[in-house]
Amino acid sequence: MKERTEILISGFGGQGIVRLGQIIGLAAIKQQYRVTMLKSHGTEQRGGYVRAQVIVSREPIDSPIVEDPDYFCAFSTPAYRRHVDMVSQGVIFYDPSSTEVDEEKVKKITHYSVAARDIAIEKLGQAIYTNSVMLGAMARKMEIFGKEILLAAMLDVVPKFKEENARAFEAGYQLIK
Amino acid sequence: MKRYLETGNFAIAEAAVLAGCRFFAGYPITPATELAEAMSKRLPEVGGYYLQAEDECAAMHMCIGGALGGMKVMTGTSGPGFILYADPYGWALASEIPIVVLNSGRVGPVSGITGAPGQGEFYNVRFPTQGGNYETIVLAPNSAQEAFYLTVEAFYLAERFRMPVTLLADQLVTDGMEDISVPETDAEKAQMGLRFKDREINYGPEFYPAVDKIDIPPVVLGHNTGALCSDWTPTEEGYDTEEVEACHKHVYRLIYKVRNHKDLITRYEAFALDDDPELVVVSFGTPSRVVKSAVKKARETGMKVGALRLISLWPFPDELFWRRATYLSVELNYDGQLVREIQRACPKDSRVHFLGQCGELPGVQELLTVFQSLLDGKTISPINWQREAW
CATH class of the missing domain: 3.40.50.970 (Thiamin diphosphate (ThDP)-binding fold, Pyr/PP domains)
Known part of the structure:
Protein backbone atom coordinates (compact mmCIF):
# COMPACT_ATOMS: atom_id res chain seq x y z
CA MET A 1 0.00 0.00 0.00
CA LYS A 2 1.18 3.51 -0.83
CA GLU A 3 2.03 5.92 1.98
CA ARG A 4 -1.29 7.63 1.36
CA THR A 5 -4.20 6.95 -0.96
CA GLU A 6 -6.28 9.90 -2.14
CA ILE A 7 -9.91 9.52 -3.23
CA LEU A 8 -11.98 12.38 -4.61
CA ILE A 9 -15.73 12.21 -5.26
CA SER A 10 -17.60 15.17 -6.63
CA GLY A 11 -20.94 16.09 -8.13
CA PHE A 12 -24.18 17.78 -7.18
CA GLY A 13 -25.92 17.77 -3.82
CA GLY A 14 -28.37 14.89 -3.48
CA GLN A 15 -26.31 12.42 -5.51
CA GLY A 16 -24.93 10.73 -2.41
CA ILE A 17 -21.41 12.13 -2.74
CA VAL A 18 -20.86 12.61 1.00
CA ARG A 19 -22.46 9.20 1.67
CA LEU A 20 -19.91 7.57 -0.61
CA GLY A 21 -17.08 9.33 1.17
CA GLN A 22 -18.51 8.22 4.48
CA ILE A 23 -18.79 4.59 3.36
CA ILE A 24 -15.21 4.52 2.08
CA GLY A 25 -14.05 6.18 5.31
CA LEU A 26 -15.82 3.59 7.41
CA ALA A 27 -14.32 0.79 5.33
CA ALA A 28 -10.90 2.29 6.06
CA ILE A 29 -11.60 2.17 9.79
CA LYS A 30 -12.76 -1.44 9.50
CA GLN A 31 -9.38 -2.22 7.94
CA GLN A 32 -7.55 -0.40 10.77
CA TYR A 33 -6.36 2.42 8.54
CA ARG A 34 -6.25 6.07 9.52
CA VAL A 35 -8.66 8.19 7.54
CA THR A 36 -9.84 11.75 6.95
CA MET A 37 -12.92 12.71 4.95
CA LEU A 38 -13.55 16.36 4.17
CA LYS A 39 -16.81 17.47 2.64
CA SER A 40 -17.40 20.77 0.90
CA HIS A 41 -20.88 21.83 -0.01
CA GLY A 42 -23.01 24.83 -0.79
CA THR A 43 -25.91 26.10 1.27
CA GLU A 44 -28.47 24.17 -0.79
CA GLN A 45 -29.54 20.78 0.48
CA ARG A 46 -29.84 19.50 -3.07
CA GLY A 47 -28.43 20.64 -6.38
CA GLY A 48 -25.36 22.54 -5.19
CA TYR A 49 -21.73 21.66 -5.74
CA VAL A 50 -20.47 18.91 -3.43
CA ARG A 51 -17.07 17.33 -2.97
CA ALA A 52 -15.79 14.62 -0.66
CA GLN A 53 -12.04 14.20 -0.17
CA VAL A 54 -10.91 10.97 1.46
CA ILE A 55 -7.33 10.22 2.53
CA VAL A 56 -6.44 6.72 3.69
CA SER A 57 -3.13 5.79 5.25
CA ARG A 58 -1.51 3.41 7.71
CA GLU A 59 0.09 6.41 9.44
CA PRO A 60 -1.47 9.52 11.02
CA ILE A 61 -2.55 11.84 8.21
CA ASP A 62 -1.08 15.32 7.95
CA SER A 63 -2.63 17.09 4.98
CA PRO A 64 -6.28 16.06 4.64
CA ILE A 65 -6.67 17.46 1.14
CA VAL A 66 -6.59 15.62 -2.15
CA GLU A 67 -4.04 17.06 -4.53
CA ASP A 68 -3.38 14.11 -6.85
CA PRO A 69 -6.22 11.61 -6.55
CA ASP A 70 -5.56 7.93 -6.98
CA TYR A 71 -9.30 7.55 -7.56
CA PHE A 72 -11.48 10.34 -8.84
CA CYS A 73 -15.20 9.77 -9.19
CA ALA A 74 -17.18 12.40 -11.12
CA PHE A 75 -20.96 12.63 -10.98
CA SER A 76 -21.32 15.81 -13.02
CA THR A 77 -19.61 17.59 -15.90
CA PRO A 78 -18.73 20.69 -13.83
CA ALA A 79 -17.20 18.48 -11.12
CA TYR A 80 -15.23 16.57 -13.75
CA ARG A 81 -13.91 19.73 -15.37
CA ARG A 82 -13.02 21.29 -12.06
CA HIS A 83 -10.85 18.41 -10.86
CA VAL A 84 -9.68 16.38 -13.85
CA ASP A 85 -6.35 18.21 -14.14
CA MET A 86 -5.39 17.08 -10.64
CA VAL A 87 -5.22 13.43 -11.72
CA SER A 88 -1.71 12.43 -12.81
CA GLN A 89 -1.39 8.67 -12.21
CA GLY A 90 -4.80 7.79 -10.82
CA VAL A 91 -7.97 6.54 -12.46
CA ILE A 92 -11.29 8.23 -13.08
CA PHE A 93 -14.80 6.84 -12.70
CA TYR A 94 -17.71 8.72 -14.21
CA ASP A 95 -21.35 8.27 -15.01
CA PRO A 96 -21.90 9.10 -18.70
CA SER A 97 -25.54 10.04 -18.04
CA SER A 98 -24.43 13.07 -16.04
CA THR A 99 -20.82 13.61 -17.00
CA GLU A 100 -19.26 14.56 -20.28
CA VAL A 101 -15.57 13.68 -20.35
CA ASP A 102 -12.69 15.26 -22.22
CA GLU A 103 -11.55 12.93 -25.03
CA GLU A 104 -8.00 14.28 -24.85
CA LYS A 105 -7.81 13.30 -21.18
CA VAL A 106 -9.26 9.86 -21.89
CA LYS A 107 -6.22 9.14 -24.08
CA LYS A 108 -3.83 9.86 -21.20
CA ILE A 109 -5.67 8.80 -18.06
CA THR A 110 -7.63 5.63 -17.40
CA HIS A 111 -11.35 6.42 -17.41
CA TYR A 112 -14.01 3.93 -16.36
CA SER A 113 -17.41 4.71 -17.75
CA VAL A 114 -19.97 3.42 -15.23
CA ALA A 115 -23.57 3.78 -16.35
CA ALA A 116 -24.58 3.80 -12.72
CA ARG A 117 -27.80 5.76 -13.07
CA ASP A 118 -29.07 3.67 -16.00
CA ILE A 119 -28.29 0.43 -14.17
CA ALA A 120 -29.93 1.67 -10.98
CA ILE A 121 -33.12 2.47 -12.89
CA GLU A 122 -33.03 -0.67 -15.02
CA LYS A 123 -32.24 -3.20 -12.28
CA LEU A 124 -33.69 -1.56 -9.18
CA GLY A 125 -36.25 0.80 -10.60
CA GLN A 126 -34.88 3.92 -8.93
CA ALA A 127 -32.05 6.38 -9.55
CA ILE A 128 -31.49 6.62 -5.80
CA TYR A 129 -29.24 3.53 -6.02
CA THR A 130 -26.87 5.23 -8.48
CA ASN A 131 -24.13 5.83 -5.93
CA SER A 132 -24.28 2.24 -4.68
CA VAL A 133 -23.75 1.01 -8.25
CA MET A 134 -20.81 3.39 -8.54
CA LEU A 135 -19.36 2.18 -5.26
CA GLY A 136 -19.51 -1.41 -6.53
CA ALA A 137 -17.62 -0.39 -9.66
CA MET A 138 -15.01 1.46 -7.61
CA ALA A 139 -14.70 -1.56 -5.29
CA ARG A 140 -13.42 -3.58 -8.23
CA LYS A 141 -10.47 -1.21 -8.67
CA MET A 142 -9.72 0.15 -5.20
CA GLU A 143 -7.27 -2.56 -4.22
CA ILE A 144 -6.65 -1.21 -0.73
CA PHE A 145 -10.15 -2.25 0.31
CA GLY A 146 -11.61 -5.72 0.39
CA LYS A 147 -14.89 -5.97 -1.53
CA GLU A 148 -16.67 -7.48 1.47
CA ILE A 149 -15.44 -4.70 3.75
CA LEU A 150 -16.72 -1.97 1.43
CA LEU A 151 -20.04 -3.78 1.16
CA ALA A 152 -20.27 -4.15 4.95
CA ALA A 153 -19.41 -0.46 5.42
CA MET A 154 -22.13 0.49 2.94
CA LEU A 155 -24.70 -1.64 4.74
CA ASP A 156 -23.68 -0.01 8.04
CA VAL A 157 -24.14 3.46 6.63
CA VAL A 158 -27.34 3.18 4.56
CA PRO A 159 -30.31 3.31 6.92
CA LYS A 160 -32.72 1.15 4.92
CA PHE A 161 -33.31 -0.81 1.68
CA LYS A 162 -30.11 -2.68 2.45
CA GLU A 163 -30.90 -5.59 0.13
CA GLU A 164 -31.51 -3.28 -2.83
CA ASN A 165 -28.31 -1.39 -2.10
CA ALA A 166 -26.36 -4.62 -1.94
CA ARG A 167 -27.78 -5.65 -5.33
CA ALA A 168 -26.84 -2.27 -6.77
CA PHE A 169 -23.33 -2.65 -5.38
CA GLU A 170 -22.97 -6.08 -6.96
CA ALA A 171 -24.28 -4.84 -10.32
CA GLY A 172 -21.61 -2.13 -10.29
CA TYR A 173 -18.94 -4.59 -9.26
CA GLN A 174 -19.78 -6.85 -12.19
CA LEU A 175 -19.69 -3.95 -14.62
CA ILE A 176 -15.93 -3.45 -14.51
CA LYS A 177 -13.42 -6.16 -15.09
CA MET B 1 -10.92 2.99 23.05
CA MET B 192 -4.69 10.47 26.39
CA GLY B 193 -3.47 13.00 28.94
CA LEU B 194 -6.95 14.30 29.74
CA ARG B 195 -7.33 16.36 32.89
CA PHE B 196 -10.56 17.11 34.71
CA LYS B 197 -11.64 19.54 37.37
CA ASP B 198 -14.87 19.41 39.31
CA ARG B 199 -16.92 22.49 39.98
CA GLU B 200 -15.98 23.96 43.32
CA ILE B 201 -18.74 25.84 45.01
CA ASN B 202 -17.91 27.84 48.08
CA TYR B 203 -20.94 28.81 50.10
CA GLY B 204 -19.23 31.75 51.72
CA PRO B 205 -20.46 35.20 50.75
CA GLU B 206 -17.14 36.58 49.57
CA PHE B 207 -16.56 37.19 45.90
CA TYR B 208 -12.89 37.93 46.26
CA PRO B 209 -10.03 38.51 47.39
CA ALA B 210 -8.66 35.40 45.90
CA VAL B 211 -7.29 32.64 48.01
CA ASP B 212 -6.09 30.48 45.16
CA LYS B 213 -2.38 30.47 44.41
CA ILE B 214 -3.08 31.56 40.86
CA ASP B 215 -5.14 34.43 42.12
CA ILE B 216 -8.56 33.12 41.33
CA PRO B 217 -11.47 33.52 43.70
CA PRO B 218 -12.70 30.41 45.44
CA VAL B 219 -16.33 30.62 44.49
CA VAL B 220 -18.34 30.25 41.41
CA LEU B 221 -21.22 32.61 41.91
CA GLY B 222 -24.81 31.62 42.37
CA HIS B 223 -26.13 28.34 43.66
CA ASN B 224 -26.99 29.75 47.09
CA THR B 225 -23.53 31.16 47.60
CA GLY B 226 -24.97 34.42 48.80
CA ALA B 227 -22.65 36.28 46.42
CA LEU B 228 -24.13 38.63 43.89
CA CYS B 229 -23.72 38.37 40.16
CA SER B 230 -23.86 41.59 38.22
CA ASP B 231 -22.28 43.22 35.20
CA TRP B 232 -21.06 46.15 37.29
CA THR B 233 -17.69 46.43 38.92
CA PRO B 234 -17.85 44.31 42.07
CA THR B 235 -16.47 45.18 45.46
CA GLU B 236 -14.59 42.46 47.32
CA GLU B 237 -17.90 41.40 48.81
CA GLY B 238 -19.53 41.26 45.40
CA TYR B 239 -21.61 44.43 45.64
CA ASP B 240 -21.83 46.87 42.75
CA THR B 241 -19.58 49.89 42.81
CA GLU B 242 -18.46 52.70 40.53
CA GLU B 243 -15.12 53.23 42.28
CA VAL B 244 -12.16 53.48 39.92
CA GLU B 245 -9.90 51.80 42.44
CA ALA B 246 -12.22 48.81 42.77
CA CYS B 247 -12.49 48.56 39.00
CA HIS B 248 -8.72 48.59 38.65
CA LYS B 249 -8.34 45.87 41.25
CA HIS B 250 -10.96 43.74 39.57
CA VAL B 251 -9.85 44.03 35.96
CA TYR B 252 -6.14 43.86 36.80
CA ARG B 253 -6.86 40.44 38.20
CA LEU B 254 -8.96 39.45 35.16
CA ILE B 255 -5.93 40.21 32.99
CA TYR B 256 -3.14 38.86 35.17
CA LYS B 257 -4.76 35.66 36.36
CA VAL B 258 -4.24 34.60 32.74
CA ARG B 259 -1.01 36.42 31.83
CA ASN B 260 0.82 35.28 34.93
CA HIS B 261 -0.10 31.65 34.37
CA LYS B 262 0.39 31.18 30.66
CA ASP B 263 2.43 28.09 31.40
CA LEU B 264 -0.80 26.34 32.37
CA ILE B 265 -2.41 27.27 29.06
CA THR B 266 0.16 27.54 26.26
CA ARG B 267 0.40 24.62 23.86
CA TYR B 268 2.14 24.35 20.53
CA GLU B 269 3.71 21.84 18.17
CA ALA B 270 7.23 22.44 16.91
CA PHE B 271 8.25 20.46 13.85
CA ALA B 272 11.78 20.48 12.36
CA LEU B 273 12.83 23.52 14.40
CA ASP B 274 15.79 21.95 16.23
CA ASP B 275 18.43 23.04 13.71
CA ASP B 276 17.27 26.68 13.63
CA PRO B 277 15.90 26.68 10.09
CA GLU B 278 16.01 29.84 8.00
CA LEU B 279 12.26 29.74 7.43
CA VAL B 280 9.67 29.15 10.15
CA VAL B 281 6.14 28.51 8.92
CA VAL B 282 3.49 29.43 11.47
CA SER B 283 -0.13 28.30 11.34
CA PHE B 284 -3.02 26.90 13.36
CA GLY B 285 -6.06 24.76 12.66
CA THR B 286 -6.38 22.66 9.52
CA PRO B 287 -3.88 24.68 7.39
CA SER B 288 -1.19 23.47 9.81
CA ARG B 289 -1.70 19.92 8.54
CA VAL B 290 -0.94 20.91 4.96
CA VAL B 291 1.99 22.98 6.23
CA LYS B 292 3.39 19.93 8.01
CA SER B 293 3.11 17.81 4.85
CA ALA B 294 4.85 20.56 2.90
CA VAL B 295 7.63 21.00 5.47
CA LYS B 296 8.28 17.24 5.44
CA LYS B 297 8.59 17.38 1.64
CA ALA B 298 10.74 20.51 1.81
CA ARG B 299 13.13 18.82 4.22
CA GLU B 300 13.48 15.88 1.84
CA THR B 301 14.73 18.26 -0.81
CA GLY B 302 17.14 19.99 1.60
CA MET B 303 15.22 23.21 2.25
CA LYS B 304 15.87 24.54 5.75
CA VAL B 305 12.28 24.97 6.81
CA GLY B 306 10.49 24.27 10.09
CA ALA B 307 6.91 24.54 11.28
CA LEU B 308 5.43 26.07 14.38
CA ARG B 309 1.79 25.26 15.06
CA LEU B 310 -0.10 27.18 17.69
CA ILE B 311 -2.52 25.02 19.63
CA SER B 312 -3.40 27.73 22.13
CA LEU B 313 -3.86 31.10 20.39
CA TRP B 314 -4.62 33.38 23.33
CA PRO B 315 -2.92 34.43 25.51
CA PHE B 316 -0.53 34.84 22.59
CA PRO B 317 2.71 32.88 23.11
CA ASP B 318 5.19 35.70 22.35
CA GLU B 319 7.96 33.64 23.91
CA LEU B 320 7.89 31.14 21.02
CA PHE B 321 9.02 33.76 18.51
CA TRP B 322 12.59 34.35 19.71
CA ARG B 323 14.27 33.07 16.55
CA ARG B 324 15.93 35.48 14.13
CA ALA B 325 14.46 33.88 11.05
CA THR B 326 12.14 34.46 8.16
CA TYR B 327 8.58 33.85 9.29
CA LEU B 328 5.71 32.84 7.06
CA SER B 329 2.17 32.93 8.42
CA VAL B 330 -0.29 30.67 6.57
CA GLU B 331 -3.88 31.61 7.33
CA LEU B 332 -7.40 31.13 6.01
CA ASN B 333 -8.15 34.81 5.63
CA TYR B 334 -7.22 37.52 3.16
CA ASP B 335 -6.52 40.36 5.57
CA GLY B 336 -3.72 38.81 7.60
CA GLN B 337 -4.36 38.40 11.31
CA LEU B 338 -1.98 35.94 13.01
CA VAL B 339 0.83 37.54 11.01
CA ARG B 340 0.40 40.80 12.92
CA GLU B 341 1.01 39.08 16.24
CA ILE B 342 4.03 37.28 14.82
CA GLN B 343 5.53 40.56 13.69
CA ARG B 344 4.89 42.10 17.09
CA ALA B 345 6.44 39.16 18.95
CA CYS B 346 9.48 38.26 16.81
CA PRO B 347 12.91 39.97 16.81
CA LYS B 348 12.65 43.26 15.01
CA ASP B 349 15.08 42.38 12.20
CA SER B 350 13.12 39.27 11.18
CA ARG B 351 11.34 39.10 7.83
CA VAL B 352 7.65 38.33 8.21
CA HIS B 353 5.46 37.15 5.33
CA PHE B 354 1.81 36.36 4.95
CA LEU B 355 0.08 33.82 2.77
CA GLY B 356 -3.66 33.67 2.99
CA GLN B 357 -6.93 32.80 1.38
CA CYS B 358 -10.36 31.58 2.40
CA GLY B 359 -12.51 28.59 1.64
CA GLU B 360 -9.79 26.29 0.31
CA LEU B 361 -6.59 25.08 1.89
CA PRO B 362 -3.30 25.86 0.19
CA GLY B 363 -1.80 22.89 -1.63
CA VAL B 364 1.52 21.26 -0.74
CA GLN B 365 3.04 22.15 -4.12
CA GLU B 366 1.95 25.77 -3.77
CA LEU B 367 3.54 25.97 -0.35
CA LEU B 368 6.80 24.46 -1.62
CA THR B 369 6.97 27.14 -4.31
CA VAL B 370 6.49 29.83 -1.69
CA PHE B 371 9.09 28.30 0.66
CA GLN B 372 11.67 28.26 -2.13
CA SER B 373 10.95 31.81 -3.09
CA LEU B 374 11.34 33.05 0.49
CA LEU B 375 14.53 31.02 1.02
CA ASP B 376 15.90 32.67 -2.12
CA GLY B 377 15.38 36.01 -0.41
CA LYS B 378 12.50 37.02 -2.67
CA THR B 379 9.03 38.05 -1.69
CA ILE B 380 6.19 35.69 -2.49
CA SER B 381 5.72 35.56 -6.23
CA PRO B 382 2.21 36.54 -7.29
CA ILE B 383 0.55 33.21 -7.87
CA ASN B 384 -3.19 33.12 -7.93
CA TRP B 385 -4.11 32.88 -4.28
CA GLN B 386 -1.39 34.53 -2.23
CA ARG B 387 -1.94 37.90 -0.61
CA GLU B 388 1.28 39.42 0.67
CA ALA B 389 -0.30 42.70 1.71
CA TRP B 390 -1.57 42.93 5.27
Missing part, protein backbone atom coordinates in the same frame (compact mmCIF):
# COMPACT_ATOMS: atom_id res chain seq x y z
CA LYS B 2 -13.92 3.07 20.80
CA ARG B 3 -13.20 4.08 17.21
CA TYR B 4 -15.61 6.10 15.08
CA LEU B 5 -15.67 7.72 11.67
CA GLU B 6 -17.21 10.95 12.82
CA THR B 7 -17.14 14.72 12.61
CA GLY B 8 -15.29 17.08 14.91
CA ASN B 9 -18.68 18.26 16.15
CA PHE B 10 -19.41 14.73 17.32
CA ALA B 11 -15.98 14.54 18.98
CA ILE B 12 -16.58 17.84 20.79
CA ALA B 13 -19.99 16.65 22.05
CA GLU B 14 -18.56 13.37 23.34
CA ALA B 15 -15.67 15.19 25.00
CA ALA B 16 -18.00 17.72 26.63
CA VAL B 17 -20.12 14.96 28.12
CA LEU B 18 -16.97 13.20 29.33
CA ALA B 19 -15.76 16.44 30.93
CA GLY B 20 -19.00 16.71 32.87
CA CYS B 21 -20.97 19.17 30.74
CA ARG B 22 -24.66 18.76 31.55
CA PHE B 23 -26.17 21.87 29.99
CA PHE B 24 -26.03 23.13 26.42
CA ALA B 25 -27.98 26.01 24.96
CA GLY B 26 -27.50 26.87 21.32
CA TYR B 27 -28.91 28.04 18.06
CA PRO B 28 -28.21 26.08 14.87
CA ILE B 29 -25.70 27.40 12.33
CA THR B 30 -23.48 25.70 9.76
CA PRO B 31 -20.93 24.28 10.53
CA ALA B 32 -21.75 23.96 14.24
CA THR B 33 -25.31 22.64 13.93
CA GLU B 34 -24.18 19.06 14.38
CA LEU B 35 -22.75 19.93 17.78
CA ALA B 36 -26.15 21.19 18.95
CA GLU B 37 -27.78 18.14 17.37
CA ALA B 38 -25.37 15.75 19.07
CA MET B 39 -25.84 17.50 22.42
CA SER B 40 -29.63 17.36 22.09
CA LYS B 41 -29.30 13.58 21.88
CA ARG B 42 -26.46 12.98 24.33
CA LEU B 43 -27.34 15.27 27.23
CA PRO B 44 -30.75 13.74 28.06
CA GLU B 45 -29.03 10.32 28.10
CA VAL B 46 -26.75 11.44 30.94
CA GLY B 47 -29.30 13.45 32.91
CA GLY B 48 -28.33 16.76 31.34
CA TYR B 49 -30.31 19.50 29.62
CA TYR B 50 -30.39 20.76 26.06
CA LEU B 51 -32.08 24.07 25.42
CA GLN B 52 -32.89 25.35 21.94
CA ALA B 53 -32.50 29.12 22.28
CA GLU B 54 -34.17 31.81 20.20
CA ASP B 55 -30.79 33.22 19.20
CA GLU B 56 -27.12 33.06 20.14
CA CYS B 57 -27.23 35.94 22.60
CA ALA B 58 -29.98 34.22 24.56
CA ALA B 59 -28.17 30.88 24.29
CA MET B 60 -25.06 32.11 26.04
CA HIS B 61 -27.07 33.94 28.66
CA MET B 62 -28.87 30.66 29.33
CA CYS B 63 -25.46 29.05 29.75
CA ILE B 64 -24.57 31.69 32.33
CA GLY B 65 -27.73 30.74 34.17
CA GLY B 66 -26.83 27.07 33.97
CA ALA B 67 -23.31 27.75 35.26
CA LEU B 68 -24.62 29.86 38.13
CA GLY B 69 -26.89 26.94 38.95
CA GLY B 70 -23.81 24.80 39.43
CA MET B 71 -23.52 23.05 36.08
CA LYS B 72 -20.74 22.73 33.58
CA VAL B 73 -22.10 24.36 30.44
CA MET B 74 -21.33 24.81 26.79
CA THR B 75 -22.59 26.61 23.73
CA GLY B 76 -21.44 26.52 20.12
CA THR B 77 -21.81 28.56 16.97
CA SER B 78 -20.01 29.93 13.95
CA GLY B 79 -18.69 33.44 13.23
CA PRO B 80 -22.06 35.13 12.53
CA GLY B 81 -23.41 33.73 15.81
CA PHE B 82 -20.25 34.37 17.80
CA ILE B 83 -20.66 38.13 17.49
CA LEU B 84 -24.06 37.75 19.15
CA TYR B 85 -22.25 36.30 22.17
CA ALA B 86 -20.64 39.70 22.70
CA ASP B 87 -22.90 40.70 25.56
CA PRO B 88 -23.03 37.44 27.55
CA TYR B 89 -19.35 36.75 26.88
CA GLY B 90 -18.56 39.98 28.72
CA TRP B 91 -20.80 38.96 31.59
CA ALA B 92 -19.04 35.62 31.87
CA LEU B 93 -15.57 37.22 31.75
CA ALA B 94 -16.34 39.91 34.30
CA SER B 95 -18.29 37.73 36.70
CA GLU B 96 -15.81 34.87 36.24
CA ILE B 97 -18.26 32.24 35.10
CA PRO B 98 -16.90 29.04 33.50
CA ILE B 99 -18.38 28.36 30.06
CA VAL B 100 -16.95 26.50 27.08
CA VAL B 101 -17.71 28.06 23.71
CA LEU B 102 -17.16 26.63 20.24
CA ASN B 103 -16.58 29.06 17.39
CA SER B 104 -16.51 27.01 14.20
CA GLY B 105 -14.77 29.10 11.56
CA ARG B 106 -16.38 29.56 8.18
CA VAL B 107 -15.74 32.28 5.62
CA GLY B 108 -16.84 35.81 6.50
CA PRO B 109 -17.69 38.56 6.93
CA VAL B 110 -21.30 37.93 7.98
CA SER B 111 -22.84 34.88 6.34
CA GLY B 112 -19.98 34.68 3.80
CA ILE B 113 -19.62 31.06 2.74
CA THR B 114 -21.16 28.45 5.01
CA GLY B 115 -19.64 25.12 4.03
CA ALA B 116 -16.01 26.17 3.71
CA PRO B 117 -13.27 26.94 6.23
CA GLY B 118 -12.13 30.38 7.33
CA GLN B 119 -9.92 31.85 10.03
CA GLY B 120 -11.22 35.37 10.17
CA GLU B 121 -11.96 35.35 13.90
CA PHE B 122 -8.42 35.27 15.23
CA TYR B 123 -8.85 38.71 16.81
CA ASN B 124 -12.58 38.39 17.32
CA VAL B 125 -12.05 35.57 19.82
CA ARG B 126 -9.37 37.64 21.59
CA PHE B 127 -11.73 40.59 21.99
CA PRO B 128 -15.18 38.98 22.04
CA THR B 129 -16.86 41.74 24.03
CA GLN B 130 -16.64 45.47 24.57
CA GLY B 131 -14.66 47.46 27.06
CA GLY B 132 -11.29 45.73 27.05
CA ASN B 133 -9.62 45.04 30.40
CA TYR B 134 -9.55 41.27 30.14
CA GLU B 135 -7.59 38.36 28.74
CA THR B 136 -9.17 35.41 26.97
CA ILE B 137 -8.23 31.78 26.56
CA VAL B 138 -8.58 30.33 23.07
CA LEU B 139 -7.62 26.84 21.87
CA ALA B 140 -7.43 25.83 18.20
CA PRO B 141 -7.55 22.13 17.30
CA ASN B 142 -6.42 20.93 13.87
CA SER B 143 -8.22 17.57 13.81
CA ALA B 144 -11.35 15.95 15.16
CA GLN B 145 -9.25 13.91 17.57
CA GLU B 146 -7.52 16.99 18.88
CA ALA B 147 -10.90 18.74 19.13
CA PHE B 148 -11.91 15.93 21.48
CA TYR B 149 -8.81 16.40 23.60
CA LEU B 150 -8.97 20.19 23.65
CA THR B 151 -12.65 20.23 24.57
CA VAL B 152 -11.86 18.29 27.73
CA GLU B 153 -8.95 20.68 28.31
CA ALA B 154 -11.22 23.70 27.72
CA PHE B 155 -13.54 22.51 30.48
CA TYR B 156 -10.53 22.07 32.75
CA LEU B 157 -9.24 25.57 32.02
CA ALA B 158 -12.70 27.12 32.33
CA GLU B 159 -12.99 25.71 35.85
CA ARG B 160 -9.36 26.40 36.76
CA PHE B 161 -9.38 30.02 35.65
CA ARG B 162 -13.07 30.59 36.26
CA MET B 163 -13.81 32.12 32.92
CA PRO B 164 -15.17 31.33 29.46
CA VAL B 165 -12.82 29.38 27.19
CA THR B 166 -13.25 29.44 23.41
CA LEU B 167 -12.47 26.62 21.02
CA LEU B 168 -11.71 28.09 17.61
CA ALA B 169 -12.03 25.25 15.12
CA ASP B 170 -12.34 25.80 11.39
CA GLN B 171 -15.10 24.17 9.35
CA LEU B 172 -12.81 21.34 8.24
CA VAL B 173 -12.26 20.31 11.86
CA THR B 174 -15.91 20.48 12.93
CA ASP B 175 -17.58 19.32 9.73
CA GLY B 176 -14.91 17.00 8.34
CA MET B 177 -14.94 13.33 9.27
CA GLU B 178 -12.03 11.45 10.69
CA ASP B 179 -11.20 8.34 12.63
CA ILE B 180 -11.72 9.26 16.27
CA SER B 181 -10.78 7.26 19.35
CA VAL B 182 -12.96 7.88 22.39
CA PRO B 183 -11.52 6.60 25.71
CA GLU B 184 -13.74 4.33 27.78
CA THR B 185 -11.67 3.47 30.84
CA ASP B 186 -9.79 5.64 33.32
CA ALA B 187 -6.53 4.17 32.07
CA GLU B 188 -7.39 5.23 28.52
CA LYS B 189 -8.29 8.73 29.68
CA ALA B 190 -4.96 9.00 31.47
CA GLN B 191 -3.15 7.66 28.43
